[in-house]
Amino acid sequence: MDVVEIYESIQGECVNAGRMTTFVRLAGCNLRCSWCDTKYAYDGTKMSDKTKMSVAQVMDKIREFNNNLVEITGGEPLLQREEVKELCYKLMKENFEVDIETNGSIPFDKGDFGMARMIMDIKCPSSGMQDKMIFANLRRLQSTFVQDCVKFVVNDEKDLEYVKGICERHVCNAKKYISPCWGTDISKIVEWMKQNKHLDLILSIQLHKVIWPVNKRGV
Numbered sequence: 001m002d003v004v005e006i007y008e009s010i011q012g013e014c015v016n017a018g019r020m021t022t023f024v025r026l027a028g029c030n031l032r033c034s035w036c037d038t039k040y041a042y043d044g045t046k047m048s049d050k051t052k053m054s055v056a057q058v059m060d061k062i063r064e065f066n067n068n069l070v071e072i073t074g075g076e077p078l079l080q081r082e083e084v085k086e087l088c089y090k091l092m093k094e095n096f097e098v099d100i101e102t103n104g105s106i107p108f109d110k111g112d113f114g115m116a117r118m119i120m121d122i123k124c125p126s127s128g129m130q131d132k133m134i135f136a137n138l139r140r141l142q143s144t145f146v147q148d149c150v151k152f153v154v155n156d157e158k159d160l161e162y163v164k165g166i167c168e169r170h171v172c173n174a175k176k177y178i179s180p181c182w183g184t185d186i187s188k189i190v191e192w193m194k195q196n197k198h199l200d201l202i203l204s205i206q207l208h209k210v211i212w213p214v215n216k217r218g219v
């Protein structure tokens with residue numbers, strides 16, 4: 001696998017926010033979001049730490065950290081789909097709980113990843129990547145065995161209107177989170193949520209950026 005970093009920290013967002021987690025950050029991304037805060041996961045000039053690791057080596061590192069929860073993230077982890085499938089299989093065999101964070105632009109079959117929770121981003125207009133979203137993925141998310149999540153990353157009012165349109169038009173069984181880009185006026189988002197209670201959105205603040213400096217890696 002092409003790996004940028006494996007580290008432990010608290011989960012900063014969504015349903016597992018606040019839990020100790022081992023993060024496996026894979027290299028490469030097919031998108032170029034305007035506000036990306038993990039360019040080092042795909043930018044060749046900054047990927048000095050990128051290493052090739054076998055699934056077995058990744059497992060060894062995960063065992064060292066010994067956290068129940070493992071998040072496979074990127075970049076875009078589903079670009080390494082076969083290896084991610086194998087890693088999920090091995091993790092579940094050892095009773096780890098697994099979250100996969102994907103950017104919403106890659107079709108997936110949930111069955112490929114066993115009981116892993118999918119945390120799927122929807123990129124809004126401010127990202128410049130909204131045309132790349134595959135909305136059919138929303139129907140693939142579940143709440144039966146594992147509660148999947150959708151995360152709308154918002155930066156401005158146009159993004160909020162976009163979120164409203166998507167929530168009203170698409171059926172989705174996942175929990176829906178609204179995640180403000182760092183520096184956004186969160187109080188305005190809460191005011192907007194008050195006006196749009198029918199959307200049943202949950203505010204998700206990037207806890208790791210509250211605790212540590214915004215650009216600090218490995219936290």
Ligand code: SF4
Nearest residue numbers: 029031033036075103
């Ligand atoms: S999908 Fe994630 S890693 Fe890729 S460009 Fe967007 S924010 Fe950055």
